[in-house]
Amino acid sequence: xxxxxxxxxxxxxxxxxxxxxxxxxxxxxxxxxxxxxxxxxxxxxxxxxxxxxxxxxxxxxxxxxxxxxxxxxxxxxxxxxxxxxxxxxxxxxxxxxxxxxxxxxxxxxxxxxxxxxxxxxxxxxxxxxxxxxxxxxxxxxxxxxxxxxxxxxxxxxxxxxxxxxxxxxxxxxxxxxxxxxxxxxxxxxxxxxxxxxxxxxxxxxxxxxxxxxxxxxxxxxxxxxxxx
Amino acid sequence: xxxxxxxxxxxxxxxxxxxxxxxxxxxxxxxxxxxxxxxxxxxxxxxxxxxxxxxxxxxxxxxxxxxxxxxxxxxxxxxxxxxxxxxxxxxxxxxxxxxxxxxxxxxxxxxxxxxxxxxxxxxxxxxxxxxxxxxxxxxxxxxxxxxxxxxxxxxxxxxxxxxxxxxxxxxxxxxxxxxxxxxxx
Numbered sequence: 344x345x346x347x348x349x350x351x352x353x354x355x356x357x358x359x360x361x362x363x364x365x366x367x368x369x370x371x372x373x374x375x376x377x378x379x380x381x382x383x384x385x386x387x388x389x390x391x392x393x394x395x396x397x398x399x400x401x402x403x404x405x406x407x408x409x410x411x412x413x414x415x416x417x418x419x420x421x422x423x424x425x426x427x428x429x430x431x432x433x434x435x436x437x438x439x440x441x442x443x444x445x446x447x448x449x450x451x452x453x454x455x456x457x458x459x460x461x462x463x464x465x466x467x468x469x470x471x472x473x474x475x476x477x478x479x480x481x482x483x484x485x486x487x488x489x490x491x492x493x494x495x496x497x498x499x500x501x502x503x504x505x506x507x508x509x510x511x512x513x514x515x516x517x518x519x520x521x522x523x524x525x526x527x528x529x530x531x532x533x534x535x536x537x538x539x540x541x542x543x544x545x546x547x548x549x550x551x552x553x554x555x556x557x558x559x560x561x562x563x564x565x566x567x568x569x570x571x
Numbered sequence: 572x573x574x575x576x577x578x579x580x581x582x583x584x585x586x587x588x589x590x591x592x593x594x595x596x597x598x599x600x601x602x603x604x605x606x607x608x609x610x611x612x613x614x615x616x617x618x619x620x621x622x623x624x625x626x627x628x629x630x631x632x633x634x635x636x637x638x639x640x641x642x643x644x645x646x647x648x649x650x651x652x653x654x655x656x657x658x659x660x661x662x663x664x665x666x667x668x669x670x671x672x673x674x675x676x677x678x679x680x681x682x683x684x685x686x687x688x689x690x691x692x693x694x695x696x697x698x699x700x701x702x703x704x705x706x707x708x709x710x711x712x713x714x715x716x717x718x719x720x721x722x723x724x725x726x727x728x729x730x731x732x733x734x735x736x737x738x739x740x741x742x743x744x745x746x747x748x749x750x751x752x753x754x755x756x
Contacts, residue, residue: 398633427635434633437626442618451641452634 348412349375350508350539351397355406358396368567369406370396374508374539374558379530381557383550384513384543387565391435394510394543398430399423411507428456431506431533433497433514435543439485445496446480453504464503471499475525494522502529509533509540515549523549531556586679586686587693594665595690596698596753600705603658604713604745607650608738612713615646616737619721620730628722638722647714654710655703662702666690701756705749712744 351374358367370393374380384390395401399408399415408415410426418426439448446468453464469480475495481488488496498514509530515522530540543563544550560571619642622628628638670686673679679686720737724730 395633400629400633424632424635424637427633430633430635432633434626434630437630440622440627440631452636455636455641 349373349409350378350411350537351541352409353396353406354409356396356403356408357405358392358401359404367404370568372561372568374541376537376539377534378558379534379540379542379556380559380561381550381555382541382543382568383560383562383571385545385547385550387563390543390545390563391512393563393568394432394512394541397508397510397541398427398432425456428452428504429507430510431501431504431508432510433501433512435512438497439493441485444482444484445488445493446482448485449480449496449500449503452500457504468499468503471503471529472496474529475499476521490516491522495525498522498526498529502533505536505538506533507538509538511540511542513543513545515544515546520548523552527556584689587689587691590666590669590690591693591698595662595694595702596705597749599658599661599665600702600709600749601745603654603661603706604709604749605742607654607657607710608713608741608745611650611653612717612741613734613738615650615714616717616721616733617730619718620724620728620733620737621721623722623724624726624728624730643715643718643722646718647711650714651707651710654713655706658702658706697756701752704756705752708748708752709745712748713741716740716744 351372353370353372355369355371357369360367372380382393392401396408397410399410403416411429413422413426415423415426439445443451446465449468449472450461450464453459453468454461457464465480472478472480472495475498477492477495477499481492481496485493494514494516498511501509501511501514511526514526530542533540542549542555542557549555562569562571619628622631622642628642631638631641666687667683670679670683681689717737720733720740724733
């Protein structure tokens with residue numbers, strides 16, 4: 344890792360755990376601009392806890408999590424919400440609000456966090472949708488799309504708005520391997536721009552792919568993160 | 572004969588004050604509140620509860636979207652305005668249908684304009700304030716109780732189990748708002 348200011352830095356970060364749960368482990372991770380960590384999440388039932396920790400959603404018992412130089416625990420909630428607007432994320436579950444269409448679901452974060460014109464945001468979202476293999480920006484509700492198209496739409500939302508940090512929670516299931524090339528293209532563009540990325544995968548196909556351009560390869564256990 | 576006529580005239584004079592006190596101040600806010608709670612409050616509760624239990628509220632927060640701004644505030648404003656407008660429609664419909672029924676039964680012997688005039692004349696300044704205040708506050712409380720009941724659901728909850736809880740909270744909120752505002756204004 345270089346000595347420049349990192350995009351994301353977890354320094355001995357330990358999430359606050361419930362009294363009846365096992366104590367959470369300390370996590371150290373430092374991602375600079377353009378760096379990409381591929382995380383094997385096949386051996387954990389809770390692959391989202393690290394992503395939540397990176398987003399500042401988990402209260403800390405010790406250590407610190409800094410994003411773009413800001414300590415999540417030190418910034419006010421409104422400021423933290425604005426900072427989260429710089430994170431693009433594919434969620435493992437609970438991605439879609441069912442009573443609004445997929446297009447609105449995709450554009451909502453960009454419309455909320457920026458003053459960009461809605462038409463411009465829609466045009467960018469449409470272009471990204473086409474790049475990810477969708478016929479256009481999906482105007483139907485989430486339950487009317489196939490799982491494959493929803494996976495593509497989730498990627499569109501993650502990369503819309505040029506995020507500084509991209510968190511991908513199992514964006515590619517085995518049967519949707521056609522999503523890998525456009526995803527790698529989008530990832531390469533984001534990294535060229537200076538964004539950092541973490542890809543949590545539960546897929547053997549992705550983990551064993553030698554062409555995956557990962558800067559770091561890490562393994563996420565039930566409560567730890569270890570380098571490979 | 573004269574006594575009967577005198578009684579009827581006195582009854583007609585009482586139409587305004589009775590309607591204002593019973594219909595406008597008390598019955599309409601309660602009934603409209605119950606209607607809005609059943610028609611929209613429960614729907615809001617099930618929508619928000621589903622989002623909370625399904626993890627979408629957490630997803631919104633992870634994207635930096637404030638669930639209060641995105642989910643609660645628009646619904647609270649919508650129900651406040653909706654309750655108020657529905658209350659006005661309810662009062663108009665109740666007055667007109669009451670007038671028609673009274674005329675057909677021979678209980679009301681005045682024109683519709685005189686009837687409405689008596690109702691308006693019977694209204695005091697406080698009545699003009701308490702009616703919109705009740706309708707707006709009741710609409711707000713229905714939305715807030717629904718949203719908060721949904722947002723405080725846990726992963727172990729089911730939407731079906733939230734509905735009775737939210738309905739009871741909504742009814743209690745309507746009754747309390749009605750009583751407090753009746754006593755205050």
